Amino acid sequence: MALATAAPRGQQADPGTPAFEAETLKHFQALLQRDTSSPPGNEIRAVEYLKEVLDAEGIPYQVFAKDPQRPNLVVRMKGNGKKKPVLIMGHTDVVTVDPKKWTFPPFGGTVDGGYVYGRGTVDDKDNLVAALMLVLHIKRAGIALDRDVILLAEAGEEGAPDVGAQFMADNHLDAIDAEFCLAEGGGVVRSGGKVRQANIGTTEKEPRPVEIIVTGPAGHGSVPNQNSAVLAVSAAVTKVGQWKPPLRLNETTASYFKRLATMAEPAVAQQYRALLNPDPKVHGPAEDWMLVNEPGHWSMTHTSLVPTIITTGFRYNVIPSEAKATFDVRLHPDENQDTFLEQLRKVINDPKVEVRWARDRYRPAGGSKLTTEAYTVLEAMVKKHYDTVALPTMGTGATDMSNIRAKGPQCYGIGPATDTEDGQKGFSAHSDQERILVDELHRFVRFQYDVVMELARTK
Numbered sequence: 001m002a003l004a005t006a007a008p009r010g011q012q013a014d015p016g017t018p019a020f021e022a023e024t025l026k027h028f029q030a031l032l033q034r035d036t037s038s039p040p041g042n043e044i045r046a047v048e049y050l051k052e053v054l055d056a057e058g059i060p061y062q063v064f065a066k067d068p069q070r071p072n073l074v075v076r077m078k079g080n081g082k083k084k085p086v087l088i089m090g091h092t093d094v095v096t097v098d099p100k101k102w103t104f105p106p107f108g109g110t111v112d113g114g115y116v117y118g119r120g121t122v123d124d125k126d127n128l129v130a131a132l133m134l135v136l137h138i139k140r141a142g143i144a145l146d147r148d149v150i151l152l153a154e155a156g157e158e159g160a161p162d163v164g165a166q167f168m169a170d171n172h173l174d175a176i177d178a179e180f181c182l183a184e185g186g187g188v189v190r191s192g193g194k195v196r197q198a199n200i201g202t203t204e205k206e207p208r209p210v211e212i213i214v215t216g217p218a219g220h221g222s223v224p225n226q227n228s229a230v231l232a233v234s235a236a237v238t239k240v241g242q243w244k245p246p247l248r249l250n251e252t253t254a255s256y257f258k259r260l261a262t263m264a265e266p267a268v269a270q271q272y273r274a275l276l277n278p279d280p281k282v283h284g285p286a287e288d289w290m291l292v293n294e295p296g297h298w299s300m301t302h303t304s305l306v307p308t309i310i311t312t313g314f315r316y317n318v319i320p321s322e323a324k325a326t327f328d329v330r331l332h333p334d335e336n337q338d339t340f341l342e343q344l345r346k347v348i349n350d351p352k353v354e355v356r357w358a359r360d361r362y363r364p365a366g367g368s369k370l371t372t373e374a375y376t377v378l379e380a381m382v383k384k385h386y387d388t389v390a391l392p393t394m395g396t397g398a399t400d401m402s403n404i405r406a407k408g409p410q411c412y413g414i415g416p417a418t419d420t421e422d423g424q425k426g427f428s429a430h431s432d433q434e435r436i437l438v439d440e441l442h443r444f445v446r447f448q449y450d451v452v453m454e455l456a457r458t459k
């Protein structure tokens with residue numbers, strides 16, 4: 001493992017300079033080369049590297065671990081305390097890979113044709129390296145701060161928040177508590193090589209699966225049984241599939257569609273405007289259009305229930321005595337969870353069908369305001385670096401911001417620019433392969449740096 005070389009004092013390279021970018025790339029590649037795929041995670045490999053870099057600079061840190069192989073690392077750059085801290089999160093784990101599907105090694109960090117290839121390039125070692133470069137520069141340049149800048153390199157984002165964000169929020173909140181936090185969960189969309197929109201994650205839906213179970217008489221498959229568990233569960237799944245929970249708009253989505261309507265093709269813009277119309281005769285058809293044409297946008301404005309698992313039966317000539325279906329339910333943050341199952345039971349309308357939550361709440365829904373200092377700064381920096389409008393966005397998936405938001409901080413999801421075409425080619429987060437444009441990595445590092453400086457630097 002190569003030790004990071006510290007720039008001599010007083011000669012620190014500023015963001016945007018070739019030396020700064022070369023160092024960014026070096027740390028980025030080193031982090032990508034540490035296989036932290038989860039499961040099992042082994043985030044300690046990334047943490048060991050971060051410790052080496054920080055030790056070489058004389059920057060102190062703390063390590064908190066529920067599982068010794070899966071530690072979280074916290075760096076606090078002290079400010080004068082005039083304002084409450086800002087927290088920057090980056091997760092050290094990545095999703096698993098199928099090496100056969102990779103042109104370049106998944107843990108190689110290969111640079112080729114203007115891209116860096118590797119698992120974690122856009123999820124989430126980009127955020128992590130940006131936060132690392134930020135604290136290194138604060139230290140080297142001796143920047144005076146009005147608020148502490150905290151870096152949290154967190155474990156377990158990919159499916160194990162109990163060792164990462166949830167563990168930190170529940171057990172070590174004092175180490176990371178902040179007024180604002182920045183994390184993955186947003187990003188800039190490019191298509192045809194041009195920036196189209198910049199999404200700032202301000203709220204997200206809450207995942208909470210539901211299962212339905214029917215037990216009934218078993219019997220011989222040669223004799224029809226109208227009360228069979230299989231038939232009852234199938235009928236229930238069909239009814240749920242046809243159910244459309246009501247349209248729900250909030251500050252984020254209302255603002256999102258209003259702004260998107262100013263940027264979209266006229267026919268599509270008309271649908272967005274119709275969606276915002278309170279008259280059901282106007283927004284109803286727009287909802288239907290969206291469900292077919294832009295299901296992601298439909299999900300942003302509704303609680304969604306998608307059947308994902310049906311289990312029953314073991315041989316063709318036996319009518320099984322039990323059948324079960326599981327729904328991936330993504331609750332809108334305004335959904336009433338106390339009455340939701342009751343509504344669902346009414347939709348299914350069959351007393352034989354038991355309806356229950358498949359797990360407790362683990363990523364509580366929450367939202368952050370659009371009227372904060374941080375949001376205003378994010379909007380201004382989006383304009384400066386990407387020359388586009390910031391769109392507050394509701395994530396249909398969940399991020400670790402949910403655990404932090406639940407404790408009070410206002411959290412905003414950010415990310416580098418990626419090409420929509422690249423997603424279609426299978427290079428996005430969690431895809432068969434993953435890559436980032438080198439130039440967009442550097443632009444994102446400058447963007448994040450400017451955001452934090454605007455929020456924290458003593459003026």
Ligand SMILES: [Zn+2]
Nearest residue numbers: 123124157184
């Ligand atoms: Zn991620």
